[in-house]
Amino acid sequence: xxxxxxxxxxxxxxxxxxxxxxxxxxxxxxxxxxxxxxxxxxxxxxxxxxxxxxxxxxxxxxxxxxxxxxxxxxxxxxxxxxxxxxxxxxxxxxxxxxxxxxxxxxxxxxxxxxxxxxxxxxxxxxxxxxxxxxxxxxxxxxxxxxxxxxxxxxxxxxxxxxxxxxxxxxxxxxxxxxxxxxxxxxxxxxxxxxxxxxxxxxxxxxxxxxxxxxxxxxxxxxxxxxxxxxxxxxxxxxxxxxxxxxxxxxxxxxx
Numbered sequence: 296x297x298x299x300x301x302x303x304x305x306x307x308x309x310x311x312x313x314x315x316x317x318x319x320x321x322x323x324x325x326x327x328x329x330x331x332x333x334x335x336x337x338x339x340x341x342x343x344x345x346x347x348x349x350x351x352x353x354x355x356x357x358x359x360x361x362x363x364x365x366x367x368x369x370x371x372x373x374x375x376x377x378x379x380x381x382x383x384x385x386x387x388x389x390x391x392x393x394x395x396x397x398x399x400x401x402x403x404x405x406x407x408x409x410x411x412x413x414x415x416x417x418x419x420x421x422x423x424x425x426x427x428x429x430x431x432x433x434x435x436x437x438x439x440x441x442x443x444x445x446x447x448x449x450x451x452x453x454x455x456x457x458x459x460x461x462x463x464x465x466x467x468x469x470x471x472x473x474x475x476x477x478x479x480x481x482x483x484x485x486x487x488x489x490x491x492x493x494x495x496x497x498x499x500x501x502x503x504x505x506x507x508x509x510x511x512x513x514x515x516x517x518x519x520x521x522x523x524x525x526x527x528x529x530x531x532x533x534x535x536x537x538x539x540x541x542x543x544x545x546x547x548x549x550x
Contacts, residue, residue, distance in 0.1 A: 297519060297534050298327040298541040299512040301386070301420060301446050301466055301494035304351070305330055305340045308498040308509050316511045317348070323513040324534075326350060327547050331386040331420050333358035335371045342379055352547060354383040354420050356408055359390045359401045369407055376415050382545040383443060384412045385420025392424055402429075409437040418544055419443035421463075427454045434461050444492055444544070447500065452482060459490050464540055466494040469510060471521050472503040484525035488533065492541045493518050 299320070309316055320328065331354040332341045338355055345351040355375055357363050376384070387408045389401050412419050418441040423430045427450040442462030447470065448455065455465055470476050471483050483491065495518070497510035502517050516530075523533045541547065 296538050297323065297325045297493060297515050298329070298538045298547065299325055299495050299497075299515040300329045300444055300492045300541050300545070301468070302328050302330055302497045302512045303333070303499075304328060304497065304512065305332075305337055305344045306498055309511075316513070317350075320512040321350070323516045325512050325515055327352060327538075327541075328512050329354055329382060329420070329541075329545065331383070332356060333386055334361045334363065335368045338371065338375050342375070349548070352382045352545065353379065354385040355379070355381050356383075356385040356387040356420065357404060358386045359388050359405065359422060360395055362396065363404065365400075365404055365407075369404070369411075372408070373411060376411060376417075381417065382547065383418045383420050384408055384415070385443070386422050386446060387419055388422035388446075389426035389430055390422060390424040391426045391429075402433075405430075406433060406437075409433065409439065412439050412441075412443075413437060416440060420466075421445045422447075424449065427451075431457050431461075434458075434463070442544070444494075444541075446494065447496060448482075449479070451478075452486070455482060455486055455490070459487075464492045464544060465490055467491050467522065468494045468496050468518055469500045469502040469505075469514065471518065471525075474503075480525060483522050488526065488528075488536050489540060491522070491537055492544075493522075493534075493537050 345353040448465040501510040
């Protein structure tokens with residue numbers, strides 16, 4: 296029983312073999328897949344795909360690395376939230392890498408989506424790169440009633456603990472399979488298991504053993520196996536605890 300809390304299954308990368316990808320996920324006991332949007336252009340695609348299976352769950356949001364007509368996009372997002380049942384607002388956040396959209400454009404978009412999360416009583420799926428302190432400051436200000444998940448967590452132990460104080464969970468994916476990711480591997484081994492949830496970010500962020508190939512939701516089982524090995528636990532224990540955490544946070548159907 297596994298949950299992939301972050302998978303872009305609607306992306307065109309899967310158009311040729313989406314049915315086979317889903318079949319492999321189910322065979323790997325991945326029972327729930329959360330599918331976040333990134334722009335207004337794929338909001339409806341995410342909604343329609345999630346309507347096709349009780350295993351799929353939509354999250355709707357505007358990603359910081361994509362250009363948006365901000366006012367129109369936020370209005371479209373709010374309308375979609377009004378009429379669709381979703382599990383979270385996401386993928387949203389801040390990305391301060393060189394070459395990304397200007398911070399003064401990203402931050403208002405992020406803050407307005409935090410306001411939507413408060414308005415609709417929804418958790419958030421956060422994309423945070425080189426901006427953890429700024430995001431934490433905003434989360435303290437907005438005090439979301441249902442917190443959320445820090446997707447592909449890449450911060451420090453102290454930042455992880457600050458997120459946990461706010462009720463946030465840390466999304467762990469294929470990055471822990473790379474030998475160079477020593478800090479992340481240590482955190483996955485030592486932080487309370489109740490703080491962690493599993494993800495793939497498919498079709499991106501493949502495990503090292505699948506480098507150069509599109510990622511897919513079945514490989515969340517490989518992430519669980521890596522965490523289990525790092526912690527000296529059974530895969531079943533990691534799967535059970537991370538799935539219960541994700542289920543409760545996102546209000547997914549009970550097993």
